[in-house]
Amino acid sequence: MNMVVNEWRRSHDRRFAAVLIFALAALSAIPLIALYHAFSPKPDRAPDFTLTDQDGQPFTLSSLQGHPVALFFGYTHCPDACPTALAKLTRVIHSADAPPGIRVVFVTVDRARDTPAVLKRYVRLFDPAIVGVTGSQKALDPVYAAYHAWYMAVPVNHGPNDYSVAHGTRIYYVARDGSMKGFGDYADAPAQMIRAFKEFQ
Numbered sequence: 001m002n003m004v005v006n007e008w009r010r011s012h013d014r015r016f017a018a019v020l021i022f023a024l025a026a027l028s029a030i031p032l033i034a035l036y037h038a039f040s041p042k043p044d045r046a047p048d049f050t051l052t053d054q055d056g057q058p059f060t061l062s063s064l065q066g067h068p069v070a071l072f073f074g075y076t077h078c079p080d081a082c083p084t085a086l087a088k089l090t091r092v093i094h095s096a097d098a099p100p101g102i103r104v105v106f107v108t109v110d111r112a113r114d115t116p117a118v119l120k121r122y123v124r125l126f127d128p129a130i131v132g133v134t135g136s137q138k139a140l141d142p143v144y145a146a147y148h149a150w151y152m153a154v155p156v157n158h159g160p161n162d163y164s165v166a167h168g169t170r171i172y173y174v175a176r177d178g179s180m181k182g183f184g185d186y187a188d189a190p191a192q193m194i195r196a197f198k199e200f201q
Contacts, residue, residue, distance in 0.1 A: 086106065
């Protein structure tokens with residue numbers, strides 16, 4: 001019995017060695033860089049979208065390809081997270097340590113109040129490199145879903161416009177090639193944001 005097992009093992013080892021030699025011989029003809037591109041993970045593309053910018057013109061995220069981009073979901077009546085995030089990102093845009101060409105896209109979660117005109121007045125308070133975008137609910141909903149951006153209207157008084165909006169505070173970093181690279185938060189220090197842009201550009 002042991003002789004049979006040993007013979008089977010020797011035969012199996014010979015077959016495995018033959019297959020391995022053949023595989024190595026085949027691979028030796030393929031440049032390593034080709035193997036790297038064939039098997040390395042491809043970067044995830046940031047979901048593209050078409051919305052309306054603060055000038056009432058169509059805006060697509062892909063139009064910013066070639067720029068490092070920060071994407072933030074918020075609203076103009078926000079008392080804390082949104083102005084804080086945009087103020088910090090404005091400092092980053094003007095920092096000598098930051099990569100050149102940074103753009104920021106501010107996607108509203110309050111389309112009822114954030115018309116293009118309102119967004120235009122708001123983003124002007126910060127920097128021209130910040131684009132405010134809105135759209136119909138039908139256009140916005142897939143964008144929220146694609147980026148897992150949550151929000152919820154919270155009534156304050158009894159009037160139709162007496163509400164605030166609870167929402168996520170994540171900053172999405174998109175590389176120059178349009179790939180989604182990573183995340184930050186509005187609470188991050190400008191220095192952290194600069195490091196993220198450098199790492200993710």
